[in-house]
Amino acid sequence: MAGTRTLYVVTHPESRHHVEGRVGGWFDSPLTERGRSQARSIAAELRRRIPTDASAEVFTSDLARTRETAEVVAEALGTRAEVAAGLREKSYGVAEGREQAWLDERFVFPPKPVDVSPKPDDVSGGERMLDHQARLDHDEGIEGAETRRELGARVYAAMDEILARPAGHQVVVTHGFAHTFVIGRWLELPLEAMGWAAFAARSGCITELTEDAVFGNRTLRRLADVDHLGES
Template identity: 30%
Template sequence: MSKTLYLMRHGETLFNQLHLIQGWSDSPLTKRGQAQARIAGEYFLKQGIRFDAAYSSTQERASDTLERVVPGLSYQRLKGLKEWNFGRFEAQPEFLNPKPPYGDFFKYAGGESQSEVEERLFETLSELMAVCSERSKVLAVSHGGALTCFTRATGNQLSRGLKNCCILQFHYADGQFTLENVINHDFNPLEEDN
């Protein structure tokens, strides 16, 4: 028997719009980010996907996204789902990022190493999937850097960065995560004012 994890990135934020590095610092969802979350929620509804459990990073941009994807669903906020801590690079212009892989680069700036983020995410998601009943469908909302690290830790590689509200669908069985699908949604700018 298996379980399914829908691992999702938060909607667009003010820092995303301004091209600022956003790790443990936070910024609010933009109108576009709110609309992206609603579009993701519509996807789950159209697919008939109902969640048995839901989790979010403790950061506001992630919990605000989850609340728009599945309004009224109770969920748990977990520190283990937080974004990468970029240390002194927090809230700095994105052009200061080195080329990946980052390795220990951010650890020397007072943040986390790539391996620390991989381990944190893998441990957190493994623990929550292990306690779910068979055939469970689980939603977890996290962050771009953290999701990329987790995907790498599962032995999968993403060909490009994760768009806001991108959904990674993983099959979970016998302690192993297998990436089954990467779901990106087209954003209709006309919905921004709704």
């Protein structure tokens, strides 16, 4: 449709902390050689999807693995990547850079839904209460780790600045956990309702979001696509 606005959300491909089994977050690991090859595949796919006569903007987290990916994408699209630090991954505090097993041994899982039993005269069968606030403020028991609320607030702020720009095609290069909040902001989901939301992402995926020019409806058109990587 003419005038449709499109946002492509890219998660960085394979980086060194993946293959070394280390906690990522703000730990600034670079892409592996395989990751660099995947970045080129991502760039080629975005070049295929975005019309050659259309201008595109590219934004990236300030961490090395996303910046490296974004630079490859931007070159393919004939533009330059702009750094938006608010797009960086959730911080895992003192766990960052440590072996994943260290975090796994200390990780405190967030609260789950609470089943509320029905009253004797209630035929509804009860309900499950979702405590968004407890989930948003949960720090997983790790010193210095960000909560979902803290992560979401900065990602939402970064996306507000990006979406205020009029470009018809924008690319956001970010991380797996932050990916959920980029989508949440696009869909205008209040941060207070994001305690349970999760849009699963694989490394090197592309999520495509569109806004139509007639009604202004925003759609999650394609979630976490990895077909361009040519891997099973």
